[in-house]
Amino acid sequence: MNVNLNVNQDRNTFFGGNLFQNGNQMTVQERMAQKRQLYVKQAGKMVKDADAAERKIDKSIDDARNQVKETVELLGEYHKKIGEADDKLAQAKEEFKVEDDSQEQKDLEILLKVQRQGTGLGESLTKEEMQRYEEIKGQTTDYQKAALDLYKERDHYTKQVGKAELKIQAINQAIRQIKIDRPASQVMLDAQRNKEDLMEAASKEIQGMLIEDAKDKIDEKAEEIQEAAEKREEKKEELEERLEAVKEDKEESEEAVESAAESAKEAAKQIIDSDALNTSVDEEVKKKLEELQKQLEELKGIVVDTSV
Secondary structure (H helix, E strand, C coil), X not given: CHHHHHHHHHCCCCCCCCCEECCEECCHHHHHHHXXXXXXXXXXXXXXXXXHHHHHHHHHXXXXXXXXXXXXXXXXXXXXXXXXXXXXXXXXXXXXXXXXCXXXXXXXXXXXXXXXXCCCCCCCCCHHHXXXXXXXXXXXXXXXXXXXXXXXXXXXHHHHHHHHHHHHHHHHHHHHHHXXXXXXXXXXXXXXXXXXXXXXXXXXXXXXXXXXXXXHHHHHHHHHHHHHHHXXXXXXXXXXXXXXXXXXXXXXXXXXXXHHHHHHHHHHHHHHHCCCCCHHHHHHHHHXXXXXXXXXXXXXXXXXXXXX
């Protein structure tokens, strides 16, 4: 149907709607137009919401990428601080003239292990290192104090580097997961499919309205035909009654004529057979017979007219 084609061509969308307009029942064309308008409106909202949702996801991805960028910048700062601490440690070793294989340097390494305990960065002391620590405890040199402070600062930034790297890894994983869960334009594709399903439902509903309207019209036409047939039947019965009445009148007329004829014949016979009648009487009878014969002819005419 034309309506169905228009719906499919527009591919645009709900439900309900007032079936009365200005106090009058709406025509099926008006109801279809209203229904289609509601479907188009809903389909537009569906696509609009899907577009907003997709833009929201895109914004989340952009925000996550900005966080990665900021964290990478912080990571660079942390590495810079670690490098500066390493330079200061080398400078302190040079200023205090401490050799790598000296006892003071070896004792610094034992003190550093003790300082790092509980931070997640230190290593456990060996039995020999534990014994040595008991010997040097409370006898830290200036170099060792300076180096321990620098190592504390360095370890702080090392831990920040680890946190930043984990954060970058988590954000990147989240972005990858979003892309896996929602390929490019997937939200819009889903919205378009939903829109098409909605318009198909609209087309079916409008077709149903047309079919229902056609059924109503057929039912109305059938009622009119039935009423006309009943009227024709009534007229037929009325005509049959009238014909029956005419037939009865004709039979009654024929019986009256036959009765009158028999009476006339009988009277004539009696008159002819009577020897007692005189001439004057004969004339009188003759007149009576003529009148009776005339009346008989008139009755026959009436019967003929009635049959016509």
